Amino acid sequence: xxxxxxxxxxxxxxxxxxxxxxxxxxxxxxxxxxxxxxxxxxxxxxxxxxxxxxxxxxxxxxxxxxxxxxxxxxxxxxxxxxxxxxxxxxxxxxxxxxxxxxxxxxxxxxxxxxxxxxxxxxxxxxxxxxxxxxxxxxxxxxxxxxxxxxxxxxxxxxxxxxxxxxxxxxxxxxxxxxxxxxxxxxxxxxxxxxxxxxxxxxxxxxxxxxxxxxxxxxxxx
Numbered sequence: 001x002x003x004x005x006x007x008x009x010x011x012x013x014x015x016x017x018x019x020x021x022x023x024x025x026x027x028x029x030x031x032x033x034x035x036x037x038x039x040x041x042x043x044x045x046x047x048x049x050x051x052x053x054x055x056x057x058x059x060x061x062x063x064x065x066x067x068x069x070x071x072x073x074x075x076x077x078x079x080x081x082x083x084x085x086x087x088x089x090x091x092x093x094x095x096x097x098x099x100x101x102x103x104x105x106x107x108x109x110x111x112x113x114x115x116x117x118x119x120x121x122x123x124x125x126x127x128x129x130x131x132x133x134x135x136x137x138x139x140x141x142x143x144x145x146x147x148x149x150x151x152x153x154x155x156x157x158x159x160x161x162x163x164x165x166x167x168x169x170x171x172x173x174x175x176x177x178x179x180x181x182x183x184x185x186x187x188x189x190x191x192x193x194x195x196x197x198x199x200x201x202x203x204x205x206x207x208x209x210x211x212x213x214x215x216x217x218x219x220x221x
Contacts, residue, residue: 007098007122009146011047011115012055012077012091013039014084014168015105017062022200026065026105030204036065038108040072046115047101049073054105055091057081083165086157092149098122099148102168107141109196109207114138118146121182128152128179129172137185141196145169151179 015026015036022028026036036054043052054069056062058078066076077094079087092100099122101115118130130146132138147169155171164171172179198204 008051008096009047009099009101009119009122010051010053010095010097011043011101011103012053012088012095013043013103013105014088015054015056015062015065016059016081017065018057018059018081019106019199022198022204025198025204027068028198028201028204030108030198031208034068035108035198035204036069036105037072039103039105039110040069040074042108042110042112043101043103043115045112046119050075051097053077053091053095055079055087057087083157084168085155085160085165085171088168089153089155089157092153097149099146102145102147104141104143104197106198107143107196108198109141111138111142114142114144115146117184118144121146121184124182126180127182129169130182130184131169132184132186134173134181134183135185136192137187137189139191139194139196141198147172 017024017026019025027034030038040052053075054066055077056065057080059081066078069076077091079090114132121127121130128148128151132144160171164174172181195203196207198207
């Protein structure tokens with residue numbers, strides 16, 4: 001990517017209703033609203049809503065999710081359930097851009113400043129991915145991955161392992177010698193042990209019961 005034009009940046013939110021540990025969690029009520037609503041609102045603090053897309057599956061179980069997100073004014077792409085890498089490649093074809101954030105829908109407490117931090121690297125040449133999880137030094141649920149579209153589109157999805165098909169960015173981390181990976185850190189490695197993800201009902205209840213200050217920080221901005 002060059003500096004000759006302002007890069008078009010999108011956010012693709014990865015979500016499905018068929019989570020094995022907490023089915024339907026993305027529409028579960030969290031602090032009075034569905035988890036996915038919080039995720040979208042957090043992303044929208046950094047990326048305009050017209051550039052945010054839900055990337056979900058074509059399975060009927062994801063119909064309610066797609067319908068709800070549309071009411072929030074967010075576009076929806078539906079693709080493969082299990083081959084998430086291919087789902088994102090197909091999503092990219094429908095919503096082309098220079099680079100895109102992969103966002104997990106189980107992260108209602110995303111720190112929007114991290115998106116802007118990642119974007120400061122867009123002036124550099126040859127980057128495949130900007131991340132804060134290689135190695136992780138931020139809490140789970142505050143993961144940031146900014147992927148450069150031309151590099152992602154060039155990967156052959158039929159040559160991936162099952163794990164690489166399931167995880168959008170795993171191929172980059174498995175082949176660091178082939179890609180320029182930029183990782184930014186928090187300065188406090190202990191934060192990597194903090195979990196702000198909602199993987200289970202217990203996680204959701206734990207996060208809801210956090211301090212008033214935490215709720216004020218994340219739900220009144």
